[in-house]
Amino acid sequence: MERARGTNVDDRRPAAANYHANALARGLALLERLAARGGTLTLNDFSTGTGLPKSTLVRLLAVLEEMGYVVRADERPAYRLGHKTLTLSTAYLTGLDLSQVAGAHLAKVADATGQTANLGVLDGREVLHVCVREPDRPIRFHTTPGTRDAVYCTGLGKMLLARLDPSDLVPHLPPEPFPARTEHTLTTVGALADELRATAERGHALDDNEGSVGLRCVAAPVDVDGACLAAVSVSGPSAEFDDERRTRYLDLLQAAAADLAADADVVAALEYLHSSLRSGAPHTREDA
16 A cells, blocks of 8 residues: 655655765654654654654664653653753754844845834833844934833834733833823823724734824734734834835835744744743733
């Protein structure tokens, strides 16, 4: 009987894998299967899932066990991931520079719009700018990675707040009335809540001279598996955010948000960052 196509792990080995390198590819495939399972796999599980003979699996698993990448969990035998995988994953996460891995995505937006592109995450009452790319022009909005700003009067902040359950909103806001930065700043929870409902319905946020006079911003969410991990925006002179250009900016932002969400390095860096922030894990309305 012909084996179902795609069940043999060798069907997905790298094109560059020669006879010797194929053993490495097979071993890594076993680690990937254990990671996807999140628990233990028996020798029978490995054989069924990879299409490899048990004799081959025994040899591969013995090497991985000796090197600390898998641990034999019981006598069936069943295996789980070993401590060496934690060393690798920790090194990977700590080595990620979020500004660098997200930078290329934001640079395309800045170049296409002529405005400053920002990637931000929610941290308590503030939005933390984690990546910024500025256009090559003398008049532009200037900020740097690591800069913090209030959430209630910025495009990034309002986009992030709009994705929270309303019951989680107040801890992210200052006492009422909020400091009025301009005559357009919303200064009460009620007014802001109305704006956030409108933001959630249209799927993007606007800052119309609310944080600074003469500055406008449009922001879109970076969603991964239903959770808003971050928001991406462009900011610039108010006169350059008429309806036509704002629509074009939004199209570019939404495309960039999708690209960021599809970039495994960006997602890993954002999730790692969230684990250290005051806001904790990202929330969505569906989490309530």
